[in-house]
Amino acid sequence: MNIKSILLGSAAALLAVSGARAADAVVVAEPEPMEYVRICDVYGAGFYYIPGTETCLKVGGLVRYQIDWKDTDDGWKKYSAARLKLDARSETEYGTFRRYIELHWQNDGGTQGPSGYSDTTDMWIRYAYFEVGGLMIGRNDTLFDGGIDGEFDKGGGAFINQIRYTFDAGNGIAVSVGLEEEANNFDYMPLVTGKVSIAQGWGSVNLYAAYDDRFSEFALKGIVNVKATDALTLQAVATYESGATWLGLLAPYSGYDWSIGGYVKYQVNESLSVGAGGQYFGDRHYGDFVTGRTVDLNANDWAIGAVVDYKIVENLNAKLAVNYNDGDSYPVDGSFSGFLRLDASF
Structure with missing residues (x-):
């Protein structure tokens, strides 16, 4: 046996042993690729894709603190509120499929109730609806909802x-x-x-109509917004109610036969805007559920108000409003009211 044969035999033996050990080795699986959250810019800023789907979701909300004041009260009224907003959208053969939820929590102060919760804490659903194409179903603002800027006006409507x-x-x-x-x-x-909306570069016109079978009455409303300049906006509103409707200017089945009002808003700079206006209300009425008729109270009222809006920093805004209401419905010389509101949004 020569040296060459010995070396070849040794190499073969080593290969055999290595092959046996390789057969017994544990195979480690490759890790699955990580799916990072993807930005969805189809519907604007703030949306992202829900992982594993083609649905885009936006999460938002706000925290509010407000101090209310009225000259007929003996002190300040304060409340804190929180809102959570969820907006999900995707595309279908019928158009954009949108699902929207907005929850509202509010605490008006007061003593502590059971389990540490205040007895004046409320939570309710502001919005819960879905849209596909032009169809919307769920809880939303009434189609009749709409008014001019300011905090004095009465436009009728609710969720x-x-x-x-x-x-x-x-x-x-x-x-x-x-x-x-x-x-x-x-x-x-x-x-x-029903509603007809016209929006152009100069401003907008919105016309509203509603019919209530409860008292067999109808309501009409028109709102005009005109951009006089880049900083100055002029607004006007007019309403008519044939009688008591759920969409009454004051409350369901309580309103006025007619009203007319206006508002002027001036954008001082990017952070500050000021506005003032007023509205006159003619022939107050309410619905009598016993007789099913509209009762005329022969009262005419009016209101004026001013508002200052200021953006403190991004997503933190302050609003100061002062209003004055007077007329036949007020037994004394009218009433002052107002509030200071802070909204921190995200």
Whole structure:
């Protein structure tokens, strides 16, 4: 046996042993690739894709602290509030599919109740609806909702369950119709509402109409916004009610036959704006549920107010409002009221 044969035999033996050990080795699986949160810029800033889906989600909200004052009260009224907003959107063959939820918590102060919760703490759903194409179903502002800026005006409307369809005609023109449920067990006939919106570079015009079968009455409203300059905005509102409706200017089934008002807003700079205006209300009325008729109170009232809005820093805004109300509905020489509000949003 020569040296060459010995070396070849040794090499073969080593290869055999190495192969056996390799067969017994544990194979470590490759880690699955990590899926990072992706930004969704289709619907604007703040949206991101829910992992594993093509649905975009935006989370937002605000924290509010407000101090209210009225000259007929003996002290300040203060409350804190929080809102959580969830906005989910995706695309379908019928258009954008949107799901929106907004929850509101509010504490008006007071003593501590059971389990450490204040007896004046409330939580409610402000919005809960979905949209696909032009169809919207759920809890939203009534289609009749709308008013001029300021904190003195009365425009009628509130949150309500509804079915609504909006047709976008293009060029800033849209037409909407809605069926709204004013309350459970009134009857099988919902509120019928309609709105025509025109938005152009110079401003906008919004026309509203509503019919309430409860008292067989209707309501009309028109709002005009004109951008006089880049800083100056002029607004006007006019309303008409044939009688008591759920969309009354004061409260459901309480309002005025007619009203007219205006507001002027001036943007001083990026952070500061000021505004002032007033509204006159003619022939106050309410609905008598016993007789099913509208009762005329023969009262005319008016209101004026001023507002200062200031952006302290990004996402932190302050609002100061002062109002004065007077007329036949006020037994004394009118009433002053106002508030200071701080909103911290995200």
